[in-house]
Amino acid sequence: MLRSCAARLRPLLVAHGRPGGARLTSTFSFEEVTQKDHALPKPSWSKDLRLLFDQFMKKCEDGSWERLPSCSRHSVQRFQNFTKAFFSGSIPVKEEQISQAKFFPRSFEDGLGFEYAMFWSKDEKRIVCLFQGGLYLQGIPGFLHGGALVTLIDTTLGTHAMLAGGAVMTANLSINFKRPMPLCSVGVINTQLDKIEGRKLFVSCNIQSVDEKTVYTEGTGLFIKLEPGKTLV
Numbered sequence: 001m002l003r004s005c006a007a008r009l010r011p012l013l014v015a016h017g018r019p020g021g022a023r024l025t026s027t028f029s030f031e032e033v034t035q036k037d038h039a040l041p042k043p044s045w046s047k048d049l050r051l052l053f054d055q056f057m058k059k060c061e062d063g064s065w066e067r068l069p070s071c072s073r074h075s076v077q078r079f080q081n082f083t084k085a086f087f088s089g090s091i092p093v094k095e096e097q098i099s100q101a102k103f104f105p106r107s108f109e110d111g112l113g114f115e116y117a118m119f120w121s122k123d124e125k126r127i128v129c130l131f132q133g134g135l136y137l138q139g140i141p142g143f144l145h146g147g148a149l150v151t152l153i154d155t156t157l158g159t160h161a162m163l164a165g166g167a168v169m170t171a172n173l174s175i176n177f178k179r180p181m182p183l184c185s186v187g188v189i190n191t192q193l194d195k196i197e198g199r200k201l202f203v204s205c206n207i208q209s210v211d212e213k214t215v216y217t218e219g220t221g222l223f224i225k226l227e228p229g230k231t232l233v
């Protein structure tokens with residue numbers, strides 16, 4: 001039974017049950033809406049991505065690995081907890097905009113943007129993210145845009161930092177682009193938590209080809225654990 005998007009990212013979230021997003025009603029209250037878990041096979045996934053996904057789902061069978069669900073909207077609990085805790089209850093975004101907001105990597109039509117599924121190893125405390133970059137992520141002709149790779153690295157390292165330290169925000173990313181990654185090809189991201197110093201979490205990763213013969217990109221990130229009550233804006 002897949003746990004909901006919200007329930008899995010436990011640091012900030014209290015919502016349980018089905019993946020829930022939030023639709024703003026006129027009185028700025030929220031009603032739970034069920035939303036799609038994007039980290040599941042779709043017709044746009046290549047054979048390579050499906051094969052890798054099946055391999056990792058097998059690893060989940062003994063409970064040592066866990067697939068991380070991934071939805072396009074924050075759950076109502078997360079939204080309210082986050083804004084109350086870190087933005088003194090109000091955020092500098094207009095009401096009517098909030099209900100249309102989407103998580104950037106999940107804001108493309110299926111297959112055209114970021115197709116990815118993340119798996120968390122409870123024993124090794126690391127994330128493997130299986131990724132296929134769609135046609136709308138093009139940089140130079142035929143290859144993925146560097147900014148698309150940075151987005152994926154930020155999201156994957158941020159998820160690892162969040163699982164290790166709760167609510168975090170990215171303070172610094174450093175990226176080395178080693179080889180261009182072809183559009184629509186599949187990459188595998190392996191993360192590791194390098195160290196924690198107080199509120200600072202240092203995580204790193206690389207993106208490799210499926211046959212592990214090519215390292216496309218390497219990245220490190222510094223994520224800062226947010227302090228409830230210390231508002232950011």
Ligand SMILES: CCCCCCCCCCCCCC(=O)SCCNC(=O)CCNC(=O)[C@H](O)C(C)(C)COP(=O)(O)OP(=O)(O)OC[C@H]1O[C@@H](n2cnc3c(N)ncnc32)[C@H](O)[C@@H]1OP(=O)(O)O
Pocket residue numbers: 005009071072073074075103154155156158159162168169170171172198199200222224226227230232
């Ligand atoms: C729909 C469902 C989705 C679910 C998604 C789930 C996964 C989501 C994953 C998404 C992932 C996407 C995530 C995103 O995209 S988050 C969006 C991008 N990031 C931001 O917008 C963050 C903007 N920055 C800030 O808000 C503040 O600067 C933060 C909060 C980061 C720290 O401000 P705060 O006032 O709280 O702390 P501090 O300033 O005392 O600093 C604390 C310590 O850190 C050190 N320091 C700070 N900055 C740097 C630096 N640049 N290099 C080196 N060191 C740095 C600093 O020296 C100090 O060290 P020390 O003196 O203690 O030794």
